[in-house]
Structures are given as structure tokens and as C-alpha cells.
Amino acid sequence: xxxxxxxxxxxxxxxxxxxxxxxxxxxxxxxxxxxxxxxxxxxxxxxxxxxxxxxxxxxxxxxxxxxxxxxxxxxxxxxxxxxxxxxxxxxxxxxxxxxxxxxxxxxxxxxxxxxxxxxxxxxxxxxxxxxxxxxxxxxxxxxxxxxxxxxxxxxxxxxxxxxxxxxxxxxxxxxxxxxxxxxxxxxxxxxxxxxxxxxxxxxxxxxxxxxxxxxxxxxxxxxxxxxxxxxxxxxxxxxxxxxxxxxxxxxxxxxxxxxxxxxxxxxxxxxxxxxxxxxxxxxxxxxxxxxxxxxxxxxxxxxxxxxxxxxxxxxxxxxxxxxxxxxxxxxxxxxxxxxxxxxxxxxxxxxxxxxxxxxxxxxxxxxxxxxxxxxxxxxxxxxxxxxxxxxxxxxxxxxxxxxxxxxxxxxxx
Ligand code: ATP
Ligand code: MG
Numbered sequence: 362x363x364x365x366x367x368x369x370x371x372x373x374x375x376x377x378x379x380x381x382x383x384x385x386x387x388x389x390x391x392x393x394x395x396x397x398x399x400x401x402x403x404x405x406x407x408x409x410x411x412x413x414x415x416x417x418x419x420x421x422x423x424x425x426x427x428x429x430x431x432x433x434x435x436x437x438x439x440x441x442x443x444x445x446x447x448x449x450x451x452x453x454x455x456x457x458x459x460x461x462x463x464x465x466x467x468x469x470x471x472x473x474x475x476x477x478x479x480x481x482x483x484x485x486x487x488x489x490x491x492x493x494x495x496x497x498x499x500x501x502x503x504x505x506x507x508x509x510x511x512x513x514x515x516x517x518x519x520x521x522x523x524x525x526x527x528x529x530x531x532x533x534x535x536x537x538x539x540x541x542x543x544x545x546x547x548x549x550x551x552x553x554x555x556x557x558x559x560x561x562x563x564x565x566x567x568x569x570x571x572x573x574x575x576x577x578x579x580x581x582x583x584x585x586x587x588x589x590x591x592x593x594x595x596x597x598x599x600x601x602x603x604x605x606x607x608x609x610x611x612x613x614x615x616x617x618x619x620x621x622x623x624x625x626x627x628x629x630x631x632x633x634x635x636x637x638x639x640x641x642x643x644x645x646x647x648x649x650x651x652x653x654x655x656x657x658x659x660x661x662x663x664x665x666x667x668x669x670x671x672x673x674x675x676x677x678x679x680x681x682x683x684x685x686x687x688x689x690x691x692x693x694x695x696x697x698x699x700x701x702x703x704x705x706x707x708x709x710x711x712x713x714x715x716x717x718x719x720x721x722x723x724x725x726x727x728x729x730x731x732x733x734x735x736x737x738x739x740x741x742x743x744x745x746x747x748x749x750x751x752x753x754x755x756x757x758x759x760x761x762x763x764x765x766x767x768x769x770x771x772x773x774x
Contacts, residue, residue, distance in 0.1 A: 592709055
């Protein structure tokens with residue numbers, strides 16, 4: 362076996378008892394899809410409780426680009442299922458050779474508390490794990506100016522990890538990922554994706570829990586410009602970086618809005634439109650066999666996001682409506698948006714569906730009965746069927762748009 366270039370650890374997956382193998386395989390599969398999409402001659406494989414990324418078989422002698430480490434670091438630090446990862450340095454199998462790597466690692470942990478941890482896959486190596494840890498840490502201290510290094514056994518900021526493998530010894534600094542579960546291990550959900558801050562973050566949170574997201578965006582073209590639609594596409598493209606293949610559905614809802622505006626009381630417009638969104642999203646979910654919906658709502662964030670309204674809106678859905686942000690504050694949501702790279706797109710000003718449609722005094726404490734009565738006087742079913750039939754699709758994979766629909770069977774998307 363070749364010496365790995367990168368070692369990846371997962372945490373939660375290891376806890377999942379009988380399901381563990383399936384989770385590991387899903388993560389390996391997702392990592393291989395990423396490596397393949399980048400066109401790099403690298404392969405991920407399962408390696409006794411962790412994952413190795415190795416050079417691919419020599420027949421593929423495609424060179425790695427110079428910046429592959431920076432690119433892979435950015436991807437792994439937000440890859441659902443990856444708890445930590447490290448780019449390895451390799452030493453021959455002796456303490457002398459190993460200790461020659463100590464000065465470089467001393468430099469990398471300077472200014473932070475750190476610990477050294479060691480693990481032996483090859484139990485024949487003469488030193489025990491704790492002896493390797495001590496000797497390497499001592500070599501790091503010798504290499505650094507007095508007082509420059511601070512070792513700490515618990516609550517350290519950096520971890521230098523040593524593994525004695527069959528052929529060599531590898532050393533790496535553990536870098537943090539986001540953990541969670543590999544996308545594809547928790548089923549499918551339709552995510553209502555607007556052009557704002559919240560819904561992309563909500564989608565990301567569910568991907569982190571292993572859910573494959575199928576975003577749906579409702580737009581009011583041609584009444585409004587295509588700004589919101591373009592923003593939704595850009596957000597979907599960014600979100601595809603975390604889950605690989607991703608298909609965005611773009612659904613025209615202007616006729617529905619016009620019908621509601623003409624035939625329903627102004628204060629109920631928003632609630633009625635949201636109920637229509639729920640029905641459309643559920644119908645779409647049934648087609649693609651998704652088991653839940655997701656929105657970016659947070660309790661009390663805006664006047665319309667009250668428990669009363671949520672209850673009336675959810676009544677129109679026949680699937681569970683997940684709201685991964687319901688307990689977060691706006692600042693917390695924007696911090697995540699910044700971290701996952703959706704903030705700038707979400708901050709772009711645009712006319713979205715609801716701002717044009719907004720009455721002066723929208724209902725903030727909707728009651729089910731009057732809403733159902735108002736809805737009974739509308740003829741939304743044919744308009745909803747048409748909207749769904751007229752949807753367009755946009756395809757993305759690992760942060761890039763695809764010009765053509767992919768060859769994979771539609772059910773796999
Ligand atoms: P966001 O920041 O996600 O736009 P928001 O704070 O603007 O949310 P609302 O406008 O009340 O809140 O929307 C609540 C949720 O409804 C959104 O998070 C999103 O999931 C869904 N939603 C709103 N508008 C659309 C749309 N045009 N297409 C798809 N989903 C939408
Ligand atoms: Mg919005």
C-alpha cells in the first residue's frame with residue numbers, strides 16, 4: 362500500500378454501531394466524487410477507522426496542480442462527515458528520521474497550545490506510542506526558542522499526530538473539519554431556497570447532518586428582474602461544493618401571486634402564498650422521493666415568522682417541515698453564511714417574490730379557519746400544477762455549474 366498524502370478522521374460515524382460501515386462507505390464515496398470532479402490522480406479509501414487519500418494507480422500519471430493542497434484544504438474544512446484532516450509528512454521508520462521533522466512542526470504550532478499524539482499500526486515498532494509522543498515533543502522543544510512552545514494535554518489548540526504505518530511513519534497537524542454525517546446517509550429533503558441569508562445556511566446545516574438537499578426556488582419573473590433567480594443559482598452553485606451533485610428547481614409563481622392578490626384579503630396574502638409554496642414543494646418532494654421540506658425560518662426573526670403563522674403554513678404541507686435555524690439569532694446565521702461563502706451573494710439587493718407582494722399590514726398571528734375559508738374561494742390547484750410543470754432545472758457539481766443535464770439517472774439527482 363502506498364503512503365497516504367492526507368489522513369481524514371470522522372467522529373460521529375464511528376459511534377453509529379451497526380450502521381458504521383455504510384456511513385464510512387458513503388464518506389469515502391463522496392470524497393472520491395470530489396477528487397474525480399477535480400480531475401486529481403488521488404483516491405480515498407477506508408483505513409481502519411479513518412480514511413486515507415492516496416496517489417491513484419501509477420497508470421494515471423496526470424500531474425497534481427501546484428495549489429491542490431490549498432484547494433483540498435478549503436473543501437475538506439467544510440465537507441460533511443470530515444471531523445479532522447491532515448496533510449502528511451513522511452519519515453523513514455526510525456526515531457532519528459522522525460525527529461528530523463520536529464522543527465517544521467514546532468514552527469507550525471508556535472503561538473498555540475499543542476499536544477503530540479501517536480498511534481502504531483505496526484505494533485512491532487520498538488517504541489510504544491507514549492514514548493514516541495514524548496521523544497517527538499522533546500525534539501520539538503529543542504528546535505524552538507526557549508519558552509516559545511506550550512504543550513497541553515487537554516484543551517489544546519493544535520494536535521500533532523504521528524502514525525507508525527507498515528512502510529513509513531507519517532506526521533500531520535490535525536486541521537478541523539465540520540464533522541457531522543456524510544451527505545447521502547440521511548435521505549433527501551427539498552429545501553426552499555430564496556435569495557436571502559437564511560435558507561442557504563439552513564440547507565448547509567442539513568447537509569452537515571447527512572441530508573441530500575434538493576433546492577427549489579420560486580420566482581416572479583417576468584414581473585421582476587432576474588436578480589433573485591441569478592442569486593438563487595449562485596447560492597445553489599456554492600452549496601453544491603458541500604454535497605457534490607445538486608439540482609436546483611426554478612418554479613414560476615407569478616400567476617399564483619396575481620390570483621391571490623386579486624381574490625384574497627390583503628392581510629392574508631403572505632400566509633396564503635406560503636401555503637402554496639408548501640404544496641408545491643411537497644408535490645416536488647413526492648416526485649423525487651424526498652421525505653421532508655426545509656426552510657430558513659427562525660422563530661420571531663421577522664414579524665411574519667411567528668409560531669401562529671408557522672402552524673397555519675405547515676398545515677398545507679404533508680411532510681415534516683425542518684427549520685434548522687429556528688433557534689439561531691441573525692448574527693449567528695450570518696456568521697455561518699460568511700464561513701460557508703454565501704454571505705456576499707445573499708447580501709446582494711434584489712426584488713424577490715414577496716417584497717412586491719407585501720401588503721401594508723401582513724397577518725402576524727394567522728388563525729387556521731379564516732385562512733382556510735379564504736383559500737377555499739381561490740382556484741389555486743390548476744395554477745400550482747402549471748407552475749410545477751413549467752419549472753426549469755439547473756445542475757451543479759462541487760461548486761461548478763453543469764451545462765448539460767448529467768448522464769446519471771434522474772433518480773440519483
Ligand atoms: P431568507 O433569508 O432565507 O430569504 P427571510 O428571513 O427572508 O429568509 P422569509 O422571506 O419570511 O424570511 O422566508 C422564509 C423562508 O421561506 C425562507 O427562509 C425560505 O426557506 C422560504 N422562501 C421565501 N421566499 C422563497 C422563494 N422565493 N423561493 C423559495 N423559498 C422561499
Ligand atoms: Mg428572504
